[in-house]
Amino acid sequence: MSKKNVFVAQSGGPTVAINASLAGVLHSAIESDKYDTVYGSKYGILGILKDQLIDLTKQSQNIPDFIDTLKISPAMYLGSCRYKLQDPQTDPSDYEYIFKQFETYNIGAFFYIGGNDSMDTVLKLSAYGKKLGSDVRIIGIPKTIDNDLCITDHTPGYGSAAKYVASSLLEIAHDTFIYSVQSVTIVEIMGRDAGWLTAASALARNAYNTAPHLIYFPEVAFDTEQFLSDVSSQLEQRNNVIIAVSEGIKDKDGNYISATTAANDQFGHSQLSGTGKCLELLVKERLGVKVRSIELNVLQRCAAHISSLTDIEESFALGNQAVSCAEDGQTECMLTMRRISNEPYKIVIETADIKGIANEAKSIPRDWISEQGNDIMPALHEYMAPLILGEPAISYRNGLPAYLPVDHLNTVSK
DSSP states (O other): OOOEEEEEEEOSSOOSSHHHHHHHHHHHHHHOSSEEEEEEETTTTHHHHTTOEEEHHHHHHHSTTHHHHHHHOOSOTTOOOOOOOOOTTTOOHHHHHHHHHHHHTTEEEEEEEESHHHHHHHHHHHHHHHHHTOOOEEEEEEOOTTOOOSSSSSOTTHHHHHHHHHHHHHHHHHHHTTOOSOEEEEEEEOOSSOOHHHHGGGGGOOSSOOOOSEEEOTTSOOOHHHHHHHHHHHHTTOSEEEEEEETTOBOTTSOBTTBOSSOOOTTOOOOBOOHHHHHHHHHHHHHOOEEEEEEOGGGGTOOGGGOOHHHHHHHHHHHHHHHHHHHTTOOSEEEEEEEEEETTEEEEEEEEEGGGTTTOOOOOOGGGBOTTSSSBOHHHHHHHGGGGOOOOOOOEETTEEOOOOOTTTSSOOO
16 A cells, blocks of 8 residues: 655644654654655645645755754744634635645645644544545644643643743742842743643742742632732742732633733634733832832743753654554544653553544643632642653754754745
8 A cells, every 4th residue: 555645734832842743743654654755834734725845754864863853942843823724614715725735745644733723723624524534634732831731631842831930930039039128020921811831930949949929820810909918918028029920810800910902813812911010010009119020921932941851752752642643543633641640750642532622721720729829739739840850952052052943934925
C-alpha cells in the first residue's frame, strides 16, 4: 500500500512547548511506514486554505539537528492564526477547499496543535469529514499556557509558563524587599477565565520567601472592598506586599475588572488589559501607599531559556503518540494526559473524544482555592510542583539562546 502524506499546523497563542509537539509529529511520521512527506501549514489552518506549505521532511534532511533544535525553540515555527471556521451549513467553502487540499496532497492525517479554539476547528473538520466519508485522520494535540483544556490533566506549555511566572515572582521579591519603605507590587498574569497560571505564582514561595502574599483568581468573584482590606491587613504585617492577580478577575456580576471597549476576537473573547494598572490606581487612591503594577504580558508565553524539561518532554511525547494514534485509525480526538501519581510524578498518554473538549474550559476546583479566595490550597501546590521540574539543554551563540530561525514567517503578505 502506498504511503500517505501528513498535514500539521499550529494555532492560537504561542508557548515554549508547542514546537516540541511539532517535533514529535515530524519525528514519528518520518519513522512511520504509513506516512511519507510531512507538510507544515503556515499560519494555522490558513496555510492549507492559501496553499502556504512547508515541506518539513525536507527541512529535517537539509538542516542539521533540525528536530532537536525545533524541540527547544519557542513560539511557533509554522506561525499561527485565530481563524474561526464558519458553520458549514452557512458557508461550506472553507471545508470544501480544505478537503480538496487533502486529496491534492494525498493526505492521510491532519494534526492541529492548539488550545480551545483550535479544538473547535478539529471538531468541525472531523464532523464534516465524517459526512463526506473521508478517511483522513484528524487529531488535536493540546497546548495552552492557560491550562484550561478539559479532560487532560494539564496542557503542554503550562509547565514552562508556570516556571517563568514563579521565577519572576521570586526575583521581584528579591528586588522589592531591599527597601524599608512600605510598598505594594501588583503582578498581572495571563488567564482570561481560569487562574491556573496566576496560581503558579505561589511556587515562588520557599524557606525565606512568602510572596506572593495575596493571589486573586477569575474563579472567585472579586470584591474591591475586600481586596483593600486584604492589602491593608498585609501592610500591618510587612513592609512590602506582593500580589498576583489574573487578568481575568471579575466582579460578582461577571464583569471583567479590566474589560475595555475594544472588539472581541473572532471567538467572542474579551480583549483584556490593564487589570494591574486598575488595581494600582485603586490602592494609590484609597490606601495612599507606594504602589506599582507589573504586567508580565507576552514574556510569560515563550521564555524558552527557563523552560521546564518535564513540559518539553511531555509535549514531544504527545506529538509522537498522535502519529501512532493516526496509524491505528483513530480520529475526531485529542491527545490527553492522565496523572498516575505525584511522587514519583508519572502520567500516561491517552485520547479523548473531541466533542467533550472543544469549546469547553477547565477552571481551578474551588476547593483548591482558599476559603477567602485570595490564596491556593496545598492540593493545588502539589498538582503544579512537578510540572516545572528540569531544565532542557539549550545551546547558546554569542551569549544568546540558539533557536531555529523564523524569518520565513516575517514577510509581508502579497
